[in-house]
Amino acid sequence: MTHRYTVDSRPPSLAHLFRDRLHDSPDDEAYRYRPVNDSAEWTSLTWAETGTRVHRIAAGLMSLGVRPQDRVAIASGTRVEWFLADLAVMSAGAATTTVYPTTDADEMAFILADSGSRVLFAEDAVQLAKVMERIGELPGLTAVVLFDGVPAEAPVDAPRCDVLSLARLEAHGAEYARRDPGCVDRAVDAIDPEHLATLIYTSGTTGRPKGVRLVHDCWSFHALTSAESGELTPDDLQYVWLPLAHTFGKSLLCAQVAVGNPVAVDGRIDRIAENLAALRPTLMAAVPRVFEKMYNALVVEARSQGPASEEAFYWAAAVAREYATTAQELGTELGAGMETGTALVPEKLLAAHAIADRLLFTKVRDAFGGRLRACISGGAPLAPDIAQFFGGAGVRIIEGYGMTECAGGTTFTSFEYRVGTVGKPLPGTEVRIGDDGEVLLRGPHIMRGYHNRPEQTAEVLGPDGWLHTGDLGELTADGYLRITGRIKELIKTSGGKFVSPVEIESRFKGACPYAGHILVVGDNRNFCSALITLDAPAVMAWAEVNGLSGRSFGEVCAAPQTRQLIAGYVEQVNAGLQRWQTIKKFAVLPRDFSQEHGEVTPSMKVRRAAVEASFAHVIDRMYEGSREG
Template identity: 35%
Template sequence: MTRPTTLCEAFQQTAAEQPDRVALRTVGDVVTITWRQYRDRVREIATGLAGLGVGPGDTVALMLTNSPEFHLCDTAVLHCGATPFSVYNTNPSEVLAYQFDNADNRVVICEQQFLPQIRAAVTQGGKVEHIVCVDGAVAGAVHLETLVPAADFDFENTWRSVRPDDLLTIVYTSGTTGPPKGVELTHTNFIENARITEEMGPIGFDDRAVSYLPDAHAANRWFSHYQNLLYGLQVTTVADPKQVLTALADVRPTMFLGVPRVWVKAKMGLDAALEEVSPLRRALARWAIGVGRRRARADSEGRRLGPPDRVRHAIAERLVLSSIRTRIGLDQVKVGASGAAPIPVDVHEYLLALGIPISEGYGMTECTAAGTISRADRIKIGTVGLPVPGVEVSLGPDGEVLLRGKSIMRGYRKMPEKTAETVDSDGWLHTGDIGEFDADGYLKIVDRKKEIIINEAGKNMSPTNIENAITANTPLAGPVAVIGDRRPYNTALITLDPDALARFAEKHGLSGPHGELASDPAVRTAVDECVQNANRTLSRVEQIKTFTVLPEVWEPGSDCLTPTNKLRRKPIGEKYRELIEAMY
């Protein structure tokens, strides 16, 4: 079978190969869709969308939770010769209006719960003519199931006419430094970038992945949706991302992508569980994890354990580590990845100690997703690995990471000047990240060019590294923001993780809403002890002199966090100006 050159061709080949295998499902098999059913539904939906006038060159917006309907609709739009793109469900109406205007989409496919935002966006300038609901008809919107087919639509000829350099999707950046930019990605961009999966080993119908991150994020589309079309791996959708850790035992994924917050919460949950077992079992588990950490460090450094440590590890694996992996549903992972933001080193080492092969990767929407990643045979802690196939990586004079290859975006939609600023005439993508190579050629990301702290004494520091140190040493912590630019010393705003705080409250006999608990002296003392532990891992100039525990929770897509959990530093600085000044 020839290698497909478009995702339409890939889908048709995959569906024909094993039509009776399950392609899409939900937890507990409440919904299962075979490849045959998937193929038939794509034809039906595409024919109905063609009846609304959707055709080659058009764009269609999707505003859906993680569900089988997302995959059905996205793939159907592709088979119309059009371009589907997803928007974050947390987007306010003014952002949606901007995106709809920028994308020129006349059709939105959504769930009823998002209709108020969409309708408000239309009144603010979004050029939308048709709203299609996947979960029933309501006033002003048509039900997906009742679309009138286009009588003259040639389904086969239309999808076969899609070309490799046609637009596959538009991914809107999180907008940490201004309005979201629409990154235009082609079929070739993804298919070239997917070569990294093939390098890591065979992937096919027996593989399983979980789709729980927003599909408006390039990484989730790459890891679940597009690999489903290209390789046939089974996708289980989880509509509520907070339920992903409980879904793992149902899915037992062979491929799993986690953002750092997922891994931090997994470690917090395991640590909390250990506190509930007998002292003997707790001591045994901690011994085994310690042995696992020694193995992880040795593997990271490229050295072989001595015979005594190999024996200890075999015992730890048999008595403890394999059981932990099975308990959390990550016992069958063969390709694991962490991305979107730096993972705390201690958390990464902990996961590797358990025997979960999590490779930290680096990339950005503008290079489709992955630029570098560690391979399973040498996961080097503290680095983001080696270049993926087909991508060149270089450093600019100021240490900026530069990427070049066939997976680099076509450009920003309707922003030729911004495109020229980002991708130079030689094809190098200027990432805005500062990096360095170690002696083995592994890339380390030092920081964002525009996020480096320069204190009053002129010392350059990475706020991300400091924030990760606090997060790794503070089980109660949610997102943390470090302040210190042009200041005499560093301070921090610390939010608390609701689940961790609830466990702490129960253990210490505390009660009350989140905001009250955040100000409890016992909580403050616990956080203070953890921050001091974090300070011991930092240089003196990096250490946190004082901090403020915030009573609120920062949710993804809020004023303080992007939908992908990146800090919105400028809005944070403005919102908490008085609290910040009080710390100085």
């Protein structure tokens, strides 16, 4: 299908691409899924079967009175019904409002009201209860459609809000389409590239979330750039578990529709290892924390098998990093990256790599299913040590750069990736560095503004179309982008030195296999300190063989032996920093940062101000007396 279009001659919307996909690949597999509420075998939908359900849902929305650019919200975890609902909303000419399933009742009510959503797809009774708790504040909400469960009666103070099952909506849609067979095609034909397609509410790190207005052209552009890159092929099996309420997850849908590859869907994080073994995918997207946890698990397993196993692991890990670093350096000299450089690695290193492959790397690849061509990492910086380890072991982790305000990616590294960079700008996009070091973006994929927030839109989106990202970065001579920090997160010590906490945090997570999170503080203070949380499975396994057996997680975190363990990794990181960047003091916290405490967003970004508020007493203790003299 993609031969019909180029990025410059793209269709008005993803709905047009979806319609073409149904015509071109009706019998090919589109989605593979397991019912959420049981452990049944994987089930497949062809593109034709997908199209039938999507058209029924789209017509069902029309039967509820949904019209072009009306907002329809989805509050659900990642499952095949999310894909079907989103495609149906677009095919009806309406706009999807995304809601994280972890959103509380107050914020859900705000999002539904601010967006003006008329219909809500709710995953189950839990999501339904949240909206019904605040239904009196949502006079515009006319229906809730349940993916799971039996619809209950709406409260008496919400007589205009119907609650119905997805099956019932599809039945309504089938009848509506029987009476008006061309209703969905006409809705798709009427879509203008500048019509609103999606409202994604950024969780942000302070205050109420903002609705990012993404039009149909944003997604059509993203789909065609992904298809033209050639990195995704119709033969790939992509495993998707990321939240689809996030732009990173949503962008995966666009690429798949353009290319036509099957996607296996299961958003249950506790099933990732099991699903990788069962599916044996060729591609998977993830956030950096997943790769950090997998690395930590490998360290813990090696240590549990005794000193010889641990020594062999660290030797093989060092070989992996040397192999990846050498390949990247050699590839870069030729204007390429790691893929080209692997053919130029010296024989001595190749021999060591072959031994390490038998000892460890085959096992690493098998943990991902054994067929993986690449992982795509996004949402936060990936520690270079982690990327080099997996890259050297044969698991390519490709990074890109983007944000909700640019519909996902703007740069991408492809298979010629370079650890420490986020790739080159995608065709049709522009990237430049401002005078203050800020990364600026421009292109058709950029948002059209924040919903109902003209003042805040003007703060980040200039009249010339350049989006001010708030990120600091630099471009290499051959066009690779490197992100160096966030403007608002820069620390300025009382001595006038600027420190990027992200760089230090990334180094620590790459060095310490027991790290959960780390937050570096020191703004307007005379040195940097750190709040450190620990990965429970990793540190509890260490505790079992280091004299702390039977202790609780909190007791292990507070133990002097644990502090000594972490101090070694702090010293290791400090050795590679400038004096003013080094962590002079640190505290090991008794728990990880959490959404429940408001310290991390649903996409696992740390809310620095919230963490500093939660642990203000800990920070104050680290600086007691530091200003004296």
